[in-house]
Amino acid sequence: MSRQRVAPFAAACPECAVESEAESANELVEFYRRHHRHTGHEIAWTRADVGFDLPDGDLEAVVGECESHYDEGVPIGIVAAAMGARGLTVGETLARIREVRMTGALYEPRDDHIAKV
Numbered sequence: 001m002s003r004q005r006v007a008p009f010a011a012a013c014p015e016c017a018v019e020s021e022a023e024s025a026n027e028l029v030e031f032y033r034r035h036h037r038h039t040g041h042e043i044a045w046t047r048a049d050v051g052f053d054l055p056d057g058d059l060e061a062v063v064g065e066c067e068s069h070y071d072e073g074v075p076i077g078i079v080a081a082a083m084g085a086r087g088l089t090v091g092e093t094l095a096r097i098r099e100v101r102m103t104g105a106l107y108e109p110r111d112d113h114i115a116k117v
Contacts, residue, residue: 009077010047011090013039025050025077026112032080032090042089048081055082059096060105064116073113 007021011028013035020031025048032043048054055065062082066074076097083093097114100106106114 006047008047008049009045009081011043011045013041013043015039015041019046021047024075025081026075027077029077029080029090029094029112036091042091044089045081045084048078048084050078050081054078054085056086059083059093059100060116063106063114067115070113073109073115076112076114079114 007023009023009025009028010019010021011031012019016039018035020028020043022028022031028043028045035041035043052069055062057065059079062079063074066078066082076094079097080090080093083096084090088096097106101108101114105117107117109115
């Protein structure tokens with residue numbers, strides 16, 4: 001009997017039933033960007049196994065709580081998964097990240113990773 005490894009992250013488009021699995025949460029953000037660009041659809045997280053409990057709270061609180069698990073910023077996919085558990089779409093989360101970054105409360109230490117100032 002073979003055992004297939006289940007990817008830790010998965011998302012699907014509720015409108016067209018396209019699904020994607022990935023080894024990293026940021027891969028699913030890229031999936032969202034491509035899918036949204038072509039269809040205008042959002043995606044919904046169906047699995048986010050990050051190895052720790054995703055924190056509650058607003059965007060800044062989530063980033064602050066997750067920072068202890070990452071050396072060079074929190075992957076935006078992890079933040080999107082945490083915010084998705086609160087009902088925000090990936091697109092809404094990315095828009096909020098942009099807004100908060102413009103206030104100076106967050107910065108991007110490397111591509112697609114954020115940290116509190």
